[in-house]
Amino acid sequence: MMTRAPLSMSLNSRWLSLLVLLVGLAMATFAQATETDTQTKAKQLWQLLDYLAVDYGGAVRDGKVISASEYAEMQEFALTAQRQLDELPASAAQGSLQQRAAQLRAAVAAKAEAVAIAQLAHGLADDVQKAYPFVMAPAVLPDLQRGAVLYQQQCSACHGAGGHADGPSAAALQPPPTDLTDRERAAQRTPFALHQIITNGVEGTAMSSFAALPEADRWALAFFVGTLAYSDADKAAGAKRWQPGSPARQAIVDLAALTQSSQQSLAQRLGDADVARELTAYLRANPAQVEAAPQERTAIARTRLEQSVEAVRTGDRAAARKLALSAYLDGFEPVEPALAARDHALFEKIEAGMMAYRAHVQSGSLEQVQASAQQLLALLEPG
Ligand code: HEC
Numbered sequence: 001m002m003t004r005a006p007l008s009m010s011l012n013s014r015w016l017s018l019l020v021l022l023v024g025l026a027m028a029t030f031a032q033a034t035e036t037d038t039q040t041k042a043k044q045l046w047q048l049l050d051y052l053a054v055d056y057g058g059a060v061r062d063g064k065v066i067s068a069s070e071y072a073e074m075q076e077f078a079l080t081a082q083r084q085l086d087e088l089p090a091s092a093a094q095g096s097l098q099q100r101a102a103q104l105r106a107a108v109a110a111k112a113e114a115v116a117i118a119q120l121a122h123g124l125a126d127d128v129q130k131a132y133p134f135v136m137a138p139a140v141l142p143d144l145q146r147g148a149v150l151y152q153q154q155c156s157a158c159h160g161a162g163g164h165a166d167g168p169s170a171a172a173l174q175p176p177p178t179d180l181t182d183r184e185r186a187a188q189r190t191p192f193a194l195h196q197i198i199t200n201g202v203e204g205t206a207m208s209s210f211a212a213l214p215e216a217d218r219w220a221l222a223f224f225v226g227t228l229a230y231s232d233a234d235k236a237a238g239a240k241r242w243q244p245g246s247p248a249r250q251a252i253v254d255l256a257a258l259t260q261s262s263q264q265s266l267a268q269r270l271g272d273a274d275v276a277r278e279l280t281a282y283l284r285a286n287p288a289q290v291e292a293a294p295q296e297r298t299a300i301a302r303t304r305l306e307q308s309v310e311a312v313r314t315g316d317r318a319a320a321r322k323l324a325l326s327a328y329l330d331g332f333e334p335v336e337p338a339l340a341a342r343d344h345a346l347f348e349k350i351e352a353g354m355m356a357y358r359a360h361v362q363s364g365s366l367e368q369v370q371a372s373a374q375q376l377l378a379l380l381e382p383g
Contacts (some may be wrong), residue, residue, distance in 0.1 A: 038089055042132035045084045046125045047196040052077045052104075053121035054188045057114035065111065078105040085128070099122050118188070121245050122265075138191045138219040138254035139341050142287050147224025150217055155225075155288060158206060163228035173206045186229030187263040187277070195222035195259075212273035223284050230281030238282025241275055242289060243247065244296070248279050253297070258283055258290050291338060298380050301331025305357070305380075311374045312366055320361045320369075328354045 052074060082101045088094065104120045113150050129136065152161065158173065160166040163180035180186070198218050201209035209220060225363035227235075241248055251269050252258050267276035283289055308323035332354060340347040353376040360368045 001189055004230035005161055011220045026364075039134040041084065041088055043126055043196060044200065045081060045128055046089070046134075047126035047193070047200060048077055048081055048084065049121045049128070049194045049201075050196070052081070052232055053118040053125070054185065054193075056108070056117045058110045060114065063113075074108050078108045078371055079291075081105075081124075088128075088132055091131050093127065094290050097124065097131060100127075109329035111352050114367075116330075129163065130267045131134075137254075137337060139215070139292065140163055140216055140219075142191075142219045142223040143216070144220065144224055144227070144285060144287075146217065147220035147222075150213070150221050154210065154213075155221070163225070169206075175205055177206070180225055180228040183229050186226070188265075189226065190262045190265075191219075191222045191226045193262075194226050198225075207317060208216060223287060226283065226284045230277070230284075234278050234283075235285050238280070239286075241279055242282060248275065249296070252279070252283060254335060255287060255290055256337060258287060262321075295336045299331075299333050301327045302377060302380050304331055305373050305376060308357075308361065309369055312369045315359060322356075322360070324358050324361050346379065350376070353379055 046190035055070065056074050059065065059067050059074045065071045065318065078101075082098070082105060085094070085098055085101050101124060101280045104117070104124060107117055107120055151159075155219070157167045158177040159180055160170065160177075165177045165179040167177065180184070195218055198210050198213075198221050200211070201207050206330075210221070213221075247270060250265060252261060261280070263276050263280040266280060267273045270276055270279075304323050304327035307325065308320045311323060332350060336347065336351075338351075344377070353372065357369070357372045357376055360372050364372075
């Protein structure tokens with residue numbers, strides 16, 4: 001039942017409270033808008049640096065310019081990256097980021113090797129993301145089948161049905177559409193980078209922005225496009241590699257990690273180019289597979305909690321605190337985004353439970369520690 005406002009509340013005070021509410025709303029919207037604006041700028045800078053990293057090899061080889069126009073573009077991009085960095089709000093990291101942007105520009109000017117430029121540009125891009133965080137992962141699992149359908153509808157006219165840049169509109173385009181099956185190029189791209197290109201387009205080319213498509217569709221396209229350079233044999237071999245306990249499981253712990261992995265970065269981490277190619281092929285085509293990892297994570301969280309309770313029982317609270325923190329950081333935190341997306345209520349309960357548990361380890365009785373651990377373990381029950 002709605003209660004009537006008391007008559008004593010004058011019209012003026014109601015207007016006043018409405019005004020306060022509106023000002024509050026406007027301020028909240030403004031705060032959100034400025035945050036999003038920074039994130040948009042940081043993302044664009046990230047995309048620019050990624051583009052530079054991938055395209056520079058087409059401009060310079062062995063210290064010599066092989067395409068004057070490409071090289072001019074690379075120089076322009078390096079300068080633009082510096083300018084865009086200046087436009088980001090001041091932060092503790094900005095000084096060192098600016099220094100490295102200057103280094104990158106100098107390296108481009110000196111016609112450095114492509115590998116060195118890619119390292120500088122990708123390293124800088126990742127640190128921009130750290131200093132000005134923006135989300136790099138899909139909120140829901142990308143639907144590859146939908147990606148395939150959308151690709152045929154929206155992209156194949158230029159990029160070709162199989163991605164070979166041979167669609168009916170391709171011949172008329174300058175620059176031509178990218179061959180999405182080019183292995184060397186594809187190896188350098190992360191699904192996040194593909195998502196950014198699809199979202200923003202590439203200025204000065206026929207590649208327009210597909211920002212009008214829903215976010216989930218753009219992720220579906222990014223993952224689908226990210227499979228075009230890989231064979232079915234690669235995918236099948238990758239499935240065999242993706243076994244519980246394999247090192248690959250530590251390299252790609254969740255959907256966010258998959259979204260930010262290129263074949264090349266994975267090869268560096270695993271020290272095996274074939275494994276990296278096969279896993280990239282398999283996991284991009286079957287992103288649900290990285291979601292299977294949460295069970296392993298939850299097992300870690302459970303074990304650490306049990307060990308932590310045991311440490312409290314033996315009177316070692318310092319060890320218990322470390323184990324409680326590890327239960328959270330190593331067990332729960334990596335799967336947080338996926339869980340939050342799937343079951344937000346459960347996610348909040350576990351997070352609150354972890355906090356309560358740490359507080360009890362700090363200053364509660366053994367009984368309180370045991371009781372809150374029991375509650376948490378019940379929430380972490382598989383299934
Ligand atoms: C009208 C033609 C056209 C259409 C339609 C089109 N593209 Fe493109 N696309 C291009 C061109 C041209 C380029 C090359 C841009 C350049 O030179 O950097 C490109 C580049 C790309 C790249 C960059 C690849 C790389 O490695 O740099 C991706 C990814 C891409 N397109 C994906 C898509 C997707 C996904 C769609 C459909 C949603 C799509 N494109 C639709 C013309 C098109």
